[in-house]
Amino acid sequence: MEETDMPQLVVKREWSVWRIVTMLVLVLGVGASVMALSNMRGVGIKASPLTPSPTPLTQILPPPADLTVPYLRLVSDRLRYLPGETAAVGVYLHTDGKEALEADLEIIFDPEVLALADAPITKENIFQTVSSEIKTAGKAIFRLYSRPEIGQSTVKTSAETKIATLKFKVLGVVKNTQISLGFDPGKTSASGLYLVQSTGRSKENVLAQVEAASFEVAP
Numbered sequence: 001m002e003e004t005d006m007p008q009l010v011v012k013r014e015w016s017v018w019r020i021v022t023m024l025v026l027v028l029g030v031g032a033s034v035m036a037l038s039n040m041r042g043v044g045i046k047a048s049p050l051t052p053s054p055t056p057l058t059q060i061l062p063p064p065a066d067l068t069v070p071y072l073r074l075v076s077d078r079l080r081y082l083p084g085e086t087a088a089v090g091v092y093l094h095t096d097g098k099e100a101l102e103a104d105l106e107i108i109f110d111p112e113v114l115a116l117a118d119a120p121i122t123k124e125n126i127f128q129t130v131s132s133e134i135k136t137a138g139k140a141i142f143r144l145y146s147r148p149e150i151g152q153s154t155v156k157t158s159a160e161t162k163i164a165t166l167k168f169k170v171l172g173v174v175k176n177t178q179i180s181l182g183f184d185p186g187k188t189s190a191s192g193l194y195l196v197q198s199t200g201r202s203k204e205n206v207l208a209q210v211e212a213a214s215f216e217v218a219p
Contacts, residue, residue: 069096070193072103073211074166074179080216083172086117089179089213091164093126098206099156099196102145103127106182106190107166111137113177113217117167126163128152139182141190145201154196170217180212 067073075090093103116135120142123130127144129152134141144163146152155163166179183191185208192205 067094067211068208069094070098070100070206071209071211072105072181072183072191072193072207073160074181074213076179076213076215078215080218081170082219083170083174083217085170087114087168087170087215089166089168090162091166092160093155093157093163093193094160095155095157095193097156097158099154100193101148101154101196101201102143102192102194103155103163104190104192104194105140105142105144105164107140107142107179108182109138109168109179110177113171113173113175114168114179115171116140117169119167121164121166123164124162126155126161130164148196174217174219176214176216178212178214181210183207183210185209 071094073092075092077088077090081087091105093100115137120135120140121130121132123144128146129144131143131145132140133143142164146154148154168179181191183189189205189207191207191210193207194204195202195206
């Protein structure tokens with residue numbers, strides 16, 4: 001009897017040990033899975049992107065203008081530029097529903113802060129032709145116009161419309177600066193808006209108001 005019972009006892013003990021080992025493996029495996037999932041969730045929370053707060057370098061859109069129409073205005077696409085960057089300034093026009101043939105821009109800026117870029121003006125698909133009359137330190141004159149005699153469309157807007165983008169090299173002088181349009185109501189001005197007449201371009205400058213663009217140059 002003793003020789004018969006011994007193998008059964010050994011088998012029972014081995015089976016008990018095997019069950020204990022199996023249970024430990026299962027418990028440890030579940031624990032490791034829970035910890036891994038917890039860590040993944042923690043990483044996910046930490047990796048969640050934060051909403052960036054506005055900075056002086058954030059691009060800005062043109063705000064609504066409260067200007068007398070017809071008008072021209074300049075809007076910088078940033079509030080601040082670094083020395084060495086290229087500043088972009090949008091040119092916006094409102095013709096008050098009148099049919100315009102030409103818009104002239106006398107651009108005045110501080111030559112210690114800014115210089116004209118190599119390609120200083122890029123027109124939108126509004127006026128069909130652009131030309132430069134004067135480009136000196138601190139001043140430039142550009143003409144945007146259409147030629148109906150060769151099939152080009154004239155310009156009529158009932159809302160503010162972007163007609164061009166000006167570009168400047170930002171120099172090393174750190175200061176607040178302004179880019180303005182040379183205009184004096186009631187007097188002869190280089191900046192102007194001219195309507196369509198049967199004989200071509202009107203002689204009268206119908207531009208009523210202009211607005212400058214301002215921004216900061218800072219390191």
